[in-house]
Amino acid sequence: MQSKAPIESWAIGIAQFVKRFGTLKVSILFVMLTLAFTLVGSYVIRMILNGEVEIEDFATAIMLTMLSAPWVLFIFIELVKQQEQSRASLTEVVQQLECMRADDVRLNQELQSNIQQLNHEIEQRKEAELKREQLLKDLEREISDKSEQEIQAKRLSTLLRSIIDASPDLIYYRNEEGQFAGCNRVAEQMTGKSEEELIGLTPHQVYDEDLARQVVASDHEVLETNASITEELWLRFADGRRRYFEMRKVPFYDKEGTRLGLLAFGRDITERKQAENAVTKANKDKTAFIATISHELRTPLNGIVGLSRMLRDTKLTDEQFAWVSTIYASAITLGNIFNDIVDLDKLDRDRLELSLKTVSLTEFTNELASIIQLLAADKGLRFETQIIGPIPAQVEADGTRLRQVLWNLLFNAIKFTQKGQVSLTVQATSDDSEYSKVKFTIKDTGVGIPKDEIDKVFAMYYQVNHPDHQSATGTGIGLAICKEMVNLMKGEIKVNSVVGEGTCFTVELPLKINDKPLQLEELHVHGLNILLVEDIELNVMVAKALLEKLGQHVEVAMTGQEALNMARETQYDLILLDIQLPDMTGFNVASVLHEEGLVEQTTIVALTANVIKTRQEYLNNGMDDVIAKPIKKSRVIEVFNQLFGEQQHMPQFSVEEDKSSELAEVLDVELLQMLVDTIGHEMVRTSVGVFQENMPDYMDILKINLSANEKDEVCSQAHKIKGAAGSVGLARVQKIANRIQQGDHPTWWENVHDWVEELEMAESQDLAKLTDWLSLQNIDD
Structure with missing residues (x-):
């Protein structure tokens, strides 16, 4: 391996040299080097062998070189090419090996990474498995808890449903589309449909049209305003019964706050409604009772007032005149007490009314003083009246109410004064030409009112507890009614008092000035054929005497049936009809007269001591007007002139009497x-x-x-x-x-x-x- 490496390096160097300079140049260089080597070699050999060199030797060498060099060169070049190819292949293989090695490294890294990832995933799977096992345990526990909750919820739902069904109240709920979505048993009984039948229906499909419109309107109000409402309405049950319900309607929502519709709760308040009606009826009966009592008390009293007044106009001794005057004043006193009782009832029903008429302040004051003078004289008290001018000659006022207020104050002043005097002062101030503030001052020298009780004297049924005047009792309603009347007249009442020295009441009223000259009205109609329907002989005597003195012709009926019989026989110009008759009411008589057409050309005027009702109520019951008892000449003249004027008498006719047994x-x-x-x-x-x-x-x-x-x-x-x-x-x-x-x-x-x-x-x-x-x-x- 060590010896082979230099050869490879030498071979590679030659191959790189050939590659660098090209095959042609290297081939020429090789042939020249070979030729040079052959020439030199031939020269050296010839010199060694022969000692001399001949031209043929060089030619031979050159020829042999030229013949052999190309083959050698070809072989050499092929070897170089093969070597180069081998080297290139080797390089390629090396490169491939390097690539493979790089791929191997990469794969190894990926493998390591995958192994790490796999290990991580294994760990995660282990953790997931643990979590899954824990989750399964939690799920099993949750399922167990949920099952228990569902059981509990079912129990609560059953209990709630039982409570709802057992409730005496009407309960139902409707969705956003106005359809029934559920109800309780009372709703089923009311509609005559089961809950399953009711679900999906609208009010128009369940109720009659009028009720459905009312229900839908209130539903719309709840859903429009998202606010609860309460209404009362009558509902008809499927069996035909009608019941009065107080309905409470509220919007309801789910947990996310989305509105689902409305809930309605209805409580049967029929008995309460009937009780309210009974109370109303009881008040009406109380009013009727007061009217009856007032009538029964006023009937003899009116006779006393009328006859004593007529008796005062006859020739009497001074002593007789004083007695009659005392009778007259006492009757007036009782009449004002009756007025307090009547006005108390009107206060309860908010029906106090004013009737403004032209009043002469001077004549009004003198008339009131003349009566009070009699009461003061009976107790040995001095009574003084003072009118401080200038005052309006005439004002627009309710003389009856004003007289009642001042009467109460003056009567109390006399009642609580044992010695000394009582005074009435009238004065006026004017801020403009239309109204005048008239001030009435009532002073006495009586027992007085303790300072801590002054604010209480106008309370209903309140009476000052004074040890020196235990006998000075009363109803305790007079001052309270005075306060209400003064307020009604837009005035003010004040009181100042010092115990042991006396009391001062002040009434200030804004009264409209009337500049028209006051003329005594004269009766413009005479000779009327009048049927007086009155059951009290004393009242008949007074009224008949007054009417005949005014030039009228009067016939009398003592009962309602007698009046009907007489009206069937004779056509009258006027029927003066008492309301409280022994056999029927005056309203019943008027109703029969109208039903039978007996009064098409006859005027009916109520003649009554019942001041509970307003004038309009009498008109609504078939009367043309009303005259209050005791009968006053001025009122009779006023009514007669308004109703008849210069009218001629109407023709008379008769109707056959309807005779029938009881x-x-x-x-x-x-x-x-x-x-x-x-x-x-x-x-x-x-x-x-x-x-x-x-x-x-x-x-x-x-x-x-x-x-x-x-x-x-x-x-x-x-x-x-x-x-x-x-x-x-x-x-x-x-x-x-x-x-x-x-x-x-x-x-x-x-x-x-x-x-x-x-x-x-x-x-x-x-x-x-x-x-x-x-x-x-x-x-x-």
């Missing part, structure tokens, strides 16, 4: 007799029993619909009752039910509650009469 007004005897004769006594009694059994349900449905203000339903149910009552001969029940079913009556809402009560009472009483009649018929048979 039983005939209650029962249709002719029909009942026909039924007994046709189908038999027992069948009629059986029919009456069926009516008596069904009537409570009829009335319950009627009253529930009335509570719901469902006029059409009330009329429909009344029509049913009317038909049922007619079939068993209950004429009065049938008549009342017929009145209820007439929903187009102009005062239907004002009277329907009374009619329903009247229907209940008539049904109870008339059934008993019907039973008695049937029993008598059975005996006769």
Whole structure:
């Protein structure tokens, strides 16, 4: 290997030399070197052998060289080529080996890298396997926990569903499209559909159209505002029952905050609604009671006021005049107490109203002072009245309310003053030409009010507790009503007091000035044919005397039925109709008069002590106007002139009186007799029993619909009752039910509650009469 390396290096050097200078140049050089070597060799040999050199020797050498050199050169060149090829092949092999070696190194590196990667992956797989095993364990545990949770969730879901179904409230929920998505058992009972049947339906497919529109409108409000709402509405159950529900609707969302629809919760508040209606009815009954009591108390009182006033105008001794004046003042005092009671009720119903009229301040003050003077004289007190000018001659004011306020203050001043005096001062200031601030000051020298109680005196039912005046009791409502009235008149009331020295009340009112000259109105109509309907003889005496003194012709009816009979026989120009009559109300009388067409050319004016109602309420009940008791001449003149003026008397006509017995007004005897004769006594009694059994349900449905203000339903149910009552001969029940079913009556809402009560009472009483009649018929048979 060591000897071969120099040869290879020499051979490689010659090959590189040939390659460098080219084959041709190297061949020429080789031939020249060979020829030179041959010539030199031939010369040397010849010189050695012969000692001399001949030309032939050189020619021979040159010839031999030229003959042999190309073959040698060819062989040499081929050897060189082969050597070069071998070297090139070897180089190529070496290069390939180097490449292979590089590839081997690379592959080795890749192998090492792959081994490392494989080892890493093995480690990762081991870790993954461990994690997988842990995950499987966690998964198994989670599945176990989830199963437990699902079981618990199912239990809770079942419990929740049970609670929802057991709830007496109506519960349902609807999706964004307004379709039912679920409900509880009450909703199923209400709609008459199961939850499966209800899902996917809209309110329009479940409710009647009116209710559906109302429900959809509130749903839209909830979804539009994303806010909960509460509404009250009547819902009809599948079995026909109507119930009043308080509905609460709220939007609901999933965990991601996406709104899914709305939830609705409805609580049945029918009983509460009926209780509210009962309270309303109780208030109405209280008002009616107050009106009745006021009427019953005012009736004799009005006679006392009227007759004492008329008696004062006759010739009396001074002592008699003082007695009559005391009677008159006492009656006025009681009248004002009645006014307090009435106004207290009006305060409860927010129905205090003002009736502005032209008032002369001077005459108003003198009139009030004349009455107070009598009360003060009875206690030995001095009473002083002072009008500090200038004051407006006339103002626009509610004289009745103003008189009531000042009366309360002056009466209290006299009541709490044992000695000394009481004074009334009137003065006015004007900031412009239209209004004047009128100031009324009431002072007394009485017991006074403690400083810590001054702020309480205007409270309802409050009474100052003073040891020296335990006997000075009262209702405790006067000052509270005064405060409300002064506020209503946009005025102000103040009080100052010192215990033991007296009290001062100040009332300031902004009153509109009336510059028109006050003229005493004269009656422009005389000779009216008037029917006075009044059941109190004392009131008849006073009213008849006044009317006849005014030049009118008066006939009197003491009951409602008597008034109807007289109106059927005679056409009157005017009917003065008392509201509280022994057999019926004045409203009932007016209703019959209108129904029978008896007053087409006759004016009806309510004559009543019932100041609970407003004038408009009387007009709504068929009256043309109203005159309050006690009758005042000025009011009569005012009403007569407004209603008649210069009208001529109307022609008179008569109507045949409808004579019927009391039983005939209650029962249709002719029909009942026909039924007994046709189908038999027992069948009629059986029919009456069926009516008596069904009537409570009829009335319950009627009253529930009335509570719901469902006029059409009330009329429909009344029509049913009317038909049922007619079939068993209950004429009065049938008549009342017929009145209820007439929903187009102009005062239907004002009277329907009374009619329903009247229907209940008539049904109870008339059934008993019907039973008695049937029993008598059975005996006769």
